[in-house]
Amino acid sequence: MTQIALVIVDVPTMQTNTPYSYLIPTTLQHQLQPGMRITVPFGRGDRRVQGFVWAIQEATADTQLDDLKTIDSVMDLTPVINAELMSLADWLAQTTYAFTITCLQTMLPNVLKAKYEKWVTPLPTLSTEKRQAVFGNQTRLLWDDHLSTEQLHDLLQLSRQHDIEISYAVKNQARVKTVTMVQANETPEALATAKAGLRKTATKQASLLDYLISHDAPIKQRDLEQQLNVSASILKTAEQNGWVKRTAQEVYRDPFQSAVIKTKPLTLNADQERAVSAITSATNQQDAKTFLLEGVTGSGKTEVYLQAIANTLEHGKNALMLVPEISLTPQIVGRVRGRFGKQVAVLHSGLSVGERFDEWRRINRGEARVVVGARSAVFAPLNNLGVIIVDEEHEASYKQDDNPRYHARDVAIWRSHYHSCPVVLGSATPSLESRARAQKQVYQLLNLPHRVNHQQLPDVSIIDMTEELRHHKESNFSSELLSAITTRLNRGEQSLLMLNRRGYSSFVMCRDCGFVVPCPNCDISLTLHMDTKTMKCHYCGHEEPIPRVCPNCRGHHIRYYGTGTQKVEAELHELLPDARIIRMDVDTTRRKGAHERLLKQFGDHQADILLGTQMIAKGLDFPDVTLVGVLNADTSLGLPDFRASERTFQLLTQVSGRAGRADKPGQVFIQTYNPDHYAIQLAKRQDYEQFFVKEMRLRHRGNYPPYFYAVKLTASDLDERKAATAMISIVRQLKATLSANVIILGPTPGAVARINNRYYYQLVIKYKHEPALNQALFTILGQAQKQSRGGLQIAIDRNPMSFM
Numbered sequence: 001m002t003q004i005a006l007v008i009v010d011v012p013t014m015q016t017n018t019p020y021s022y023l024i025p026t027t028l029q030h031q032l033q034p035g036m037r038i039t040v041p042f043g044r045g046d047r048r049v050q051g052f053v054w055a056i057q058e059a060t061a062d063t064q065l066d067d068l069k070t071i072d073s074v075m076d077l078t079p080v081i082n083a084e085l086m087s088l089a090d091w092l093a094q095t096t097y098a099f100t101i102t103c104l105q106t107m108l109p110n111v112l113k114a115k116y117e118k119w120v121t122p123l124p125t126l127s128t129e130k131r132q133a134v135f136g137n138q139t140r141l142l143w144d145d146h147l148s149t150e151q152l153h154d155l156l157q158l159s160r161q162h163d164i165e166i167s168y169a170v171k172n173q174a175r176v177k178t179v180t181m182v183q184a185n186e187t188p189e190a191l192a193t194a195k196a197g198l199r200k201t202a203t204k205q206a207s208l209l210d211y212l213i214s215h216d217a218p219i220k221q222r223d224l225e226q227q228l229n230v231s232a233s234i235l236k237t238a239e240q241n242g243w244v245k246r247t248a249q250e251v252y253r254d255p256f257q258s259a260v261i262k263t264k265p266l267t268l269n270a271d272q273e274r275a276v277s278a279i280t281s282a283t284n285q286q287d288a289k290t291f292l293l294e295g296v297t298g299s300g301k302t303e304v305y306l307q308a309i310a311n312t313l314e315h316g317k318n319a320l321m322l323v324p325e326i327s328l329t330p331q332i333v334g335r336v337r338g339r340f341g342k343q344v345a346v347l348h349s350g351l352s353v354g355e356r357f358d359e360w361r362r363i364n365r366g367e368a369r370v371v372v373g374a375r376s377a378v379f380a381p382l383n384n385l386g387v388i389i390v391d392e393e394h395e396a397s398y399k400q401d402d403n404p405r406y407h408a409r410d411v412a413i414w415r416s417h418y419h420s421c422p423v424v425l426g427s428a429t430p431s432l433e434s435r436a437r438a439q440k441q442v443y444q445l446l447n448l449p450h451r452v453n454h455q456q457l458p459d460v461s462i463i464d465m466t467e468e469l470r471h472h473k474e475s476n477f478s479s480e481l482l483s484a485i486t487t488r489l490n491r492g493e494q495s496l497l498m499l500n501r502r503g504y505s506s507f508v509m510c511r512d513c514g515f516v517v518p519c520p521n522c523d524i525s526l527t528l529h530m531d532t533k534t535m536k537c538h539y540c541g542h543e544e545p546i547p548r549v550c551p552n553c554r555g556h557h558i559r560y561y562g563t564g565t566q567k568v569e570a571e572l573h574e575l576l577p578d579a580r581i582i583r584m585d586v587d588t589t590r591r592k593g594a595h596e597r598l599l600k601q602f603g604d605h606q607a608d609i610l611l612g613t614q615m616i617a618k619g620l621d622f623p624d625v626t627l628v629g630v631l632n633a634d635t636s637l638g639l640p641d642f643r644a645s646e647r648t649f650q651l652l653t654q655v656s657g658r659a660g661r662a663d664k665p666g667q668v669f670i671q672t673y674n675p676d677h678y679a680i681q682l683a684k685r686q687d688y689e690q691f692f693v694k695e696m697r698l699r700h701r702g703n704y705p706p707y708f709y710a711v712k713l714t715a716s717d718l719d720e721r722k723a724a725t726a727m728i729s730i731v732r733q734l735k736a737t738l739s740a741n742v743i744i745l746g747p748t749p750g751a752v753a754r755i756n757n758r759y760y761y762q763l764v765i766k767y768k769h770e771p772a773l774n775q776a777l778f779t780i781l782g783q784a785q786k787q788s789r790g791g792l793q794i795a796i797d798r799n800p801m802s803f804m
């Protein structure tokens with residue numbers, strides 16, 4: 001019986017979205033499995049492309065075997081995509097208008113996608129004869145195109161018996177970090193003799209020899225220098241004399257290696273108890289329910305997650321927990337590891353390719369039972385899930401803004417149905433969508449209305465900055481906020497200051513003619529970066545020096561505008577010279593582990609003030625922070641987007657929630673130019689429910705989500721006219737196909753009309769029920785594909801995070 005493989009090839013076009021049939025070579029019959037990657041000849045020129053084995057079938061009497069091309073080679077010893085993820089890829093392709101191949105690739109760790117050397121290595125179980133037959137005298141075998149199908153056959157078989165495995169030669173991109181260690185190189189007797197021969201004045205050398213005589217364990221050179229108060233040159237001479245040897249020792253840089261404190265489950269309060277028992281009973285009854293855990297800041301949501309996970313593990317099942325951009329929330333990772341130790345795997349972008357792959361393999365082998373990770377961790381190949389948690393479910397970073405444009409929350413819910421397990425969406429400020437679904441009882445609402453220990457929510461004051469400006473000179477700090485910070489300094493308490501940078505940036509402008517330096521490739525001005533002393537484009541990466549003379553009028557009055565964190569820090573230093581400040585923004589957290597280090601320093605009271613961008617708004621739990629100041633609440637309000645109020649409310653409520661979380665009460669100051677705006681007023685009261693009611697009314701009136709669904713289409717082309725005409729004809733086509741109830745906004749130029757020399761046009765379709773829409777969009781994509789050689793690109797974004 002001949003086997004044929006159905007293969008999804010790595011050629012992203014509409015035509016290749018369904019599997020192609022390939023003949024499996026005789027020697028590889030019954031060796032391949034779905035989810036393995038292979039290479040196949042494709043197209044008229046038979047060029048070699050990669051593909052995934054989608055399914056394996058027995059040929060029937062009708063199969064025209066002669067018409068089939070044959071699989072070339074195999075890339076994996078074991079499947080890299082399991083059955084669940086294959087059907088998930090199928091669903092994703094359907095719902096995000098992406099290609100199945102793109103979805104499959106998205107689920108793989110990067111190391112499998114890139115061209116690393118692959119080696120086959122024997123495992124201890126491999127018999128000596130087999131070892132000799134396969135590896136000869138080599139310790140490992142390079143896995144490349146030169147392997148014959150016979151060899152592949154043997155290797156696949158050995159792999160199934162767990163006798164061999166594949167490893168990837170990932171060169172650690174970050175250099176190995178080392179410290180210099182010093183150790184005695186001679187016997188104590190010999191050293192004593194050396195000491196006896198020293199001149200009387202050589203006291204430093206004498207004390208070094210004394211140390212070496214009584215210690216033989218290696219010590220860090222730096223520590224030794226400090227301890228004995230000797231210089232590096234003394235040690236160098238000692239080495240030349242043969243008294244010591246110096247070695248470079250690798251230091252472990254795993255950012256999560258840093259001590260996690262083991263924690264025990266806390267005694268739950270009544271609200272937490274209710275939430276945990278609802279979730280655990282869904283786990284135990286295999287009920288694929290979606291819970292919305294709405295709990296005010298500091299209400300102990302994390303403890304609810306941890307106990308729901310503990311229950312899952314007790315029942316022999318595994319757990320997945322998503323957190324927004326995990327490098328931003330090292331605290332929460334620490335808490336999960338503190339409870340579940342080595343069973344936890346962590347996936348996030350801060351890990352090197354190799355580290356990430358190691359974690360992925362631990363999950364794939366079933367060694368890790370709890371996975372914590374950011375957006376793409378939702379594809380972690382965990383089996384037998386008992387609970388899925390999506391923390392801070394309202395976070396925009398859960399949506400991928402490139403193909404496939406998936407929302408991790410939707411994928412989590414899909415997986416919960418696959419595994420018949422509950423999913424918990426948690427937030428102090430749920431997205432309107434999720435809260436509306438809870439209202440309609442599609443999701444089950446669980447409430448934590450109080451802070452733990454009945455601590456009050458912090459007292460929030462709004463400061464009208466127009467008033468401030470009238471009375472004082474221009475400053476980032478109102479007098480109220482400044483005196484509140486001073487009080488904290490005197491009391492030895494800590495403050496958190498947030499600068500809202502969304503949709504806001506620093507730039508330079510000519511004071512004489514008003515000229516602002518634009519990007520040559522995009523229709524946007526360049527952003528000022530003081531750390532590198534350059535101007536950068538945030539869209540295309542263009543970079544140039546800060547001009548000294550105005551390129552427009554040759555004037556010399558260039559002025560720096562905008563409130564960068566660096567500028568605020570400088571002002572703060574001037575106002576409060578004694579305050580110790582930690583600044584946290586993209587510039588200070590670029591290096592690996594920097595984020596966690598800064599937070600740790602702050603937690604250890606090495607600073608009085610943590611000054612940062614949005615990255616300090618979420619998830620932080622420091623007991624001695626009693627003051628939060630928002631320097632500019634308005635910048636995100638001004639954006640022309642239907643979610644602007646929601647985003648602002650969420651941000652202000654979240655950041656306010658960082659104050660007064662332990663026994664000392666908290667205080668918050670919000671500086672704004674729009675003190676009467678409802679998003680700011682309701683954030684002051686931290687009244688999510690009121691905000692929900694008010695905002696829903698406005699969304700209803702404006703026909704916005706969640707009352708309407710939305711799809712955003714974007715066309716881009718090097719030629720502006722082509723992008724615009726494509727959009728106009730798409731609108732015509734949609735109007736002809738869809739019902740009269742749809743609302744089409746646009747086409748309009750994109751929020752940035754030109755990026756990297758491509759022109760963007762967009763339109764937004766709002767609808768309630770349009771059965772014909774899906775097909776219409778696929779048709780549009782198919783047509784666009786045919787024109788894509790000309791450079792036209794169409795992107796479809798379902799449930800877009802913004803209409804901009």
Ligand SMILES: Nc1ncnc2c1ncn2[C@@H]1O[C@H](COP(=O)(O)OP(=O)(O)OP(=O)(O)O)[C@@H](O)[C@H]1O
Pocket residue numbers: 266267268269272295296297298299300301302303427428452618619620621657661
């Ligand atoms: N049952 C409990 N008993 C005592 N302390 C608790 C209990 N539950 C949680 N805590 C503590 O209360 C603090 C706040 O809890 P946690 O950080 O989980 O709140 P949260 O709801 O996740 O907050 P946020 O949404 O603001 O990040 C933590 O320090 C936590 O250890």
Ligand SMILES: [Zn+2]
Pocket residue numbers: 510511512513514515550551552553554555
């Ligand atoms: Zn000028």
Ligand SMILES: [Zn+2]
Pocket residue numbers: 519520521522537538539540541542756
């Ligand atoms: Zn640019």
